[in-house]
Amino acid sequence: MADDCCKAACGTTATLNDPRWRRALWIALGVNAGMFAVEMAAGAAADSRALQADALDFLGDATNYAISLLVAGMALAWRARAALAKGLALIGLGGWVMITAVLAALGGAAPEPELMGIIGALALAANTGVAVMLYRFRTGDANMRSVWICSRNDAIGNIAVMAAALGVFGTGTAWPDLIVAAILALLGISGGIQIVQQARRELRSVAA
Template identity: 30%
Template sequence: MSLRRTVLVVAALNAVWFFVQMSVALAIGSVSLLADGVDYLEDTAVNLLIAVALGWSLTNRSRMGKVMAFVILVPALIAAWQAFTKFRDPFEPDTTIMLLAAVGSVIVNGLCAWFLVHHRRGGGSMTKAAWLAARNDVIINIAIIAMALLTMAVGSGWPDLVLGVIILVINLGAAKEVWEAATEENLAAKAEAGETGCGC
C-alpha cells in the first residue's frame, strides 16, 4: 500500500475511534478514556498532514496545521473540564465498558502501527513519528486496561482520574507540537518565496 493511502487509512481509523471513544468516555464518566480520546484526534491530524505534505504547498500545509492545532484543543478542553469536575466526586466509571473500549483501542492502534511500520524508515520524519505515536498509544491503552482492573479492585474512581490527568498532560503538548510544525512550514514557505523573489 502506498504511503498516501496508508496514512489516509490510519487517519480514518483514528477519526472513527475518536468519536467512539469520546462517546463512551462521556457516557461512563471516564477521565482516562476521555483524555486518551484526544490522542486519536492528534493522530488523525498528523496523518492527514502527512498525506497533505505529499501534494500541497508549504503555505497550505502550514495553514492546515494551525487549523488542526485548534481542533485538537477542543476535546482536550472537554477532558480537562471532566477531570476538574470529577475531582469533587471521583466516582467509579463502568469498568466493564472501559475494559472493552481499552481493548478496542489496543486493536485500533495495533492496526495503525502495523500499517505504518512498512513506511517508518522511508517515509520521512513525520511518518516515523506517526508510527512511534501509534506504538506508544498501544502502551497507554494497556495502562488503561491495568487501571480499569485496579479501579474494579479498589472500587474507586481515583485511579481513572489520576491516569486521565497524566494522559491529558502528555496530550496537551500535541496541539503545541502541531502548531510548531505548522509554523516551521510557514517559515520554510517564506524562505522559499524569498529565494524565488531574489532569483537566487
C-alpha cells in the first residue's frame, strides 16, 4: 500500500512548510488528545477492551502528530527517522493490545454496549473529520503518510467498536468486544509495518 519511494521523497519540502499542513496537525493533535481522555474514561466505565484499545490509539496518534510538527521542515533523513520511530511504536502498541485482549478473554464480564456505541459514534465523527482534513497530504513522505495512515485506521477502528457494541448487546458476552480489540491491534501492527518499510526505503535513498 505504500506509495513509490521517489514519489514520496520528492517535492515535499513546500508542503511540509505549508501553514495549512501545520494547522491541520495542530487540530488533529487537539482532537486526538481530547478523545483519548474521553475514550479511556468511557472504556473504564463500560469495562470495554475495544474502547480502551481505541483510546490508546488516540494517545499514540496525538504523540505522532506532535512528533510530525517537530520534524516538519527538517531534512528527509530526520523525517524518515521520526516515521520509523512512530511505526515501531504502532507495532508495539498493537502487540500490547493483543496481549491484553487475550488476558481479558480468560475472564471478565461483558461490557456495557450502550456506552460503547455512543462513544464509538463520537470517536468516528472526530476521526472522520481529521481524516478528511488530512486526505490531501496522504501521498507525501513516510512521515506525512504515517499521519494519514493513523487517521484512516482510527476511522475504521471506530466503526469496528460500534459493531462490537451491537455484538455485545445481541449476545450478552464479551467476545465481540475482545475480537474487535484484537482486530484493532492487528490494524495497528499492519499500519506500523507499512510506515517502517517506507521509512527504511527513504533512509536507504538518503544513504545512497
